[in-house]
Amino acid sequence: MTGPTEPLGGPGVPGPEVPVFVISVAAELTGMHPQTLRTYDRLGLVTPGRTGGGGRRYSLRDIDALRVVARLTAEGLGLAGVRRVLELEREVQLLTEQVAHLEQALEAEHAAMSARLGSHSNVPVRREASQVVVWRRG
Numbered sequence: 001m002t003g004p005t006e007p008l009g010g011p012g013v014p015g016p017e018v019p020v021f022v023i024s025v026a027a028e029l030t031g032m033h034p035q036t037l038r039t040y041d042r043l044g045l046v047t048p049g050r051t052g053g054g055g056r057r058y059s060l061r062d063i064d065a066l067r068v069v070a071r072l073t074a075e076g077l078g079l080a081g082v083r084r085v086l087e088l089e090r091e092v093q094l095l096t097e098q099v100a101h102l103e104q105a106l107e108a109e110h111a112a113m114s115a116r117l118g119s120h121s122n123v124p125v126r127r128e129a130s131q132v133v134v135w136r137r138g
Helices: 023-030 034-043 060-074 079-120
Strands: 056-058 125-128 131-134
Touching (some): 023 060, 060 079
């Protein structure tokens, strides 16, 4: 995953987290009025970066989030519902990352166990999808 200052598309291209767009550009990119963006900022739906003077700067990720807010409100969801959807999406993302981390740790442990036990193990292990099933001989 690229960091906030690592290039996404090559040298000189900011990553998705880098706040580079002023509010007027963000408004144009999302098809929203700047006042709407200020309101969404006040409500915590999108939190743009700030300059030293307090001006808002939006990242590509902020622009994507604003487009999601626009789509959800166009579908009839209220702003409280939009906030909850965004919170749940963030939670799903964090949990997905945690599952990936745990799967890597499990795979590493499985490899270490296989290396310790060798091919003469009495504990066969069978992989199924993203589960490990351990069979014990009776």
